[in-house]
Amino acid sequence: MKLKGTTQQKVIRICLLSASILALGSAMAQYEGSDPRQRRLPAVKPSDALLARIDAALPKPVTDEDFPPRDPAKEALGQVLFFDKILSGNKNIACATCHHPLAGTGDGLSLPVGEGGIGLSTTRSTGDETSRVSERVPRNAPHLFNIGAREFTKMFHDGRVEENADHPTGYSSPAGDDLPLGLDSALAAQALFPPTSGAEMAGHPGENPVADAAAAGNLAGPNGVWAQLAERVAAIPEYERLFSEAFDDVEGAEDITMTHVANAIAAFEAATFRADDTPFDRFLRGDLTAMSPRALMGMELFYGEAKCATCHKGTFLTDQGFHAAGMPQIGPGKGDNLPGYDDGLDDFGRERVTGDAADRFRFRTPALRNVALTGPWGHAGAYSDLRRVVEHQLDVAAALEAYDPNQAILPSDPNLDPFDFVVISDPARRAAIAATAEIEPLALDDEQIDAIVEFLHALTDSRFLDMRRIVPKEIPSGLPLAD
Ligand code: HEC
Ligand code: HEC
Numbered sequence: 001m002k003l004k005g006t007t008q009q010k011v012i013r014i015c016l017l018s019a020s021i022l023a024l025g026s027a028m029a030q031y032e033g034s035d036p037r038q039r040r041l042p043a044v045k046p047s048d049a050l051l052a053r054i055d056a057a058l059p060k061p062v063t064d065e066d067f068p069p070r071d072p073a074k075e076a077l078g079q080v081l082f083f084d085k086i087l088s089g090n091k092n093i094a095c096a097t098c099h100h101p102l103a104g105t106g107d108g109l110s111l112p113v114g115e116g117g118i119g120l121s122t123t124r125s126t127g128d129e130t131s132r133v134s135e136r137v138p139r140n141a142p143h144l145f146n147i148g149a150r151e152f153t154k155m156f157h158d159g160r161v162e163e164n165a166d167h168p169t170g171y172s173s174p175a176g177d178d179l180p181l182g183l184d185s186a187l188a189a190q191a192l193f194p195p196t197s198g199a200e201m202a203g204h205p206g207e208n209p210v211a212d213a214a215a216a217g218n219l220a221g222p223n224g225v226w227a228q229l230a231e232r233v234a235a236i237p238e239y240e241r242l243f244s245e246a247f248d249d250v251e252g253a254e255d256i257t258m259t260h261v262a263n264a265i266a267a268f269e270a271a272t273f274r275a276d277d278t279p280f281d282r283f284l285r286g287d288l289t290a291m292s293p294r295a296l297m298g299m300e301l302f303y304g305e306a307k308c309a310t311c312h313k314g315t316f317l318t319d320q321g322f323h324a325a326g327m328p329q330i331g332p333g334k335g336d337n338l339p340g341y342d343d344g345l346d347d348f349g350r351e352r353v354t355g356d357a358a359d360r361f362r363f364r365t366p367a368l369r370n371v372a373l374t375g376p377w378g379h380a381g382a383y384s385d386l387r388r389v390v391e392h393q394l395d396v397a398a399a400l401e402a403y404d405p406n407q408a409i410l411p412s413d414p415n416l417d418p419f420d421f422v423v424i425s426d427p428a429r430r431a432a433i434a435a436t437a438e439i440e441p442l443a444l445d446d447e448q449i450d451a452i453v454e455f456l457h458a459l460t461d462s463r464f465l466d467m468r469r470i471v472p473k474e475i476p477s478g479l480p481l482a483d
Pocket of ligand 2: 306307308309310311312322323324325326327363364365366371374376377378379380389390393394438439452
């Protein structure tokens with residue numbers, strides 16, 4: 001049964017829903033006495049009028065049409081490339097290091113430790129004498145769930161890689177006209193950039209020729225970052241075979257380009273991280289018993305009183321727009337400076353892309369499937385408890401004032417630690433962030449907040465509770481798979 005439909009269908013649906021919620025209410029009564037919080041929970045009997053309101057706000061269920069067509073040969077190739085450190089200058093870090101299936105497709109840290117770091121996720125250190133990192137990566141590594149759906153046409157927290165039909169390459173990006181033609185999607189275009197970043201993957205100038213090219217700004221030229229990496233990959237016979245199988249226009253090693261690499265990685269990401277089998281999805285597809293009473297109550301708040309869906313709306317619970325949610329700024333920032341400051345520790349977000357001061361502190365609304373698996377949260381990973389994120393979204397200024405730095409998950413390093421909490425510890429900078437927030441404070445009680453958190457947990461696709469199947473057994477370069 002579809003939720004959207006004629007008025008008649010809608011009336012039938014509402015009746016069914018009311019009946020099933022009543023049934024859930026009595027099922028819940030049986031639990032009374034076990035959990036004191038459950039006992040205080042008001043019976044879940046939303047009025048028909050409220051249900052009708054929510055129905056209009058609820059997204060349509062995810063379908064195959066929302067995603068590009070599958071391509072198993074490209075996906076298989078993309079999988080090994082995603083895990084292969086060959087794409088980094090010093091051959092010491094892969095895409096997977098920061099987007100690991102064992103860390104919810106992120107890295108479990110507030111801010112990543114890029115090339116030179118040692119270990120995976122919360123055990124990752126800032127390196128040893130031979131390879132100590134000199135800076136933290138300034139933004140949280142985002143999760144990759146549903147990132148390959150067609151409606152995701154803007155990549156990164158600030159959308160700096162973006163589909164743009166008016167641009168000769170088809171995309172606006174930091175590479176301008178240097179971006180190669182033939183990219184399948186913004187997701188594919190995105191994959192070209194991590195290897196060009198010194199801190200993330202390329203390394204420091206003097207350490208390897210890829211880092212030298214990156215430091216010189218030579219991305220697309222002869223001997224540029226992309227040509228060198230394509231050449232490295234093409235020199236491995238197993239890759240030559242995989243690329244020839246995956247791409248009609250690759251007959252031999254000499255045909256392999258970084259565009260093929262990027263398109264294969266995007267095919268892998270889009271297929272592997274599609275997450276749409278959650279209790280919420282089953283509810284949208286007509287199974288009205290799929291969510292717990294508390295999650296249903298949270299859904300009502302999310303789409304109603306708490307106004308979360310002003311921004312977290314649509315099929316993937318994001319409007320794909322940019323908003324100021326006032327998330328705490330921690331870490332080294334992006335080099336921006338509020339008036340009166342020159343330490344570069346601010347991050348102006350979308351303003352960095354548009355140059356428009358109205359976009360200051362705006363970041364892309366994150367998609368929320370599997371959000372319970374993808375902490376720490378926020379563009380700087382400042383929160384490591386999902387309930388605190390919800391509390392933040394209900395009262396930004398109060399949350400900024402109450403921010404507890406102990407929750408940040410940052411491998412300690414004497415050279416990096418001093419910068420981590422400079423912005424969030426400064427009342428004037430906190431006030432500047434709070435002033436832009438597009439969220440009106442709303443006082444909800446503990447049970448209502450619990451209910452919203454429970455709704456967020458109803459966005460978990462249980463197939464992703466264990467993602468070990470996604471890690472390949474070996475990779476063509478023979479480089480170590482472990483970090
Ligand atoms: C050192 C850690 C690190 C490595 C290595 C890394 N990433 Fe990321 N990734 C990040 C961070 C941090 C961001 C967000 C940066 C920003 O928004 O400014 C990001 C953003 C992304 C996004 C955009 C997600 C979104 O929601 O917009 C995708 C997709 C992605 N990375 C894929 C990759 C791929 C593919 C590779 C390998 C070619 C890779 N990453 C390597 C840390 C990393
Ligand atoms: C004005 C638009 C807006 C409203 C309203 C809003 N959000 Fe958000 N939300 C955002 C943006 C933008 C971010 C990312 C901000 C950042 O990283 O700096 C975000 C981040 C989040 C995150 C963290 C996701 C991640 O991957 O890091 C969660 C969870 C979340 N919001 C839930 C909610 C809930 C629950 C509500 C309602 C109580 C809500 N939001 C209301 C725009 C909004």
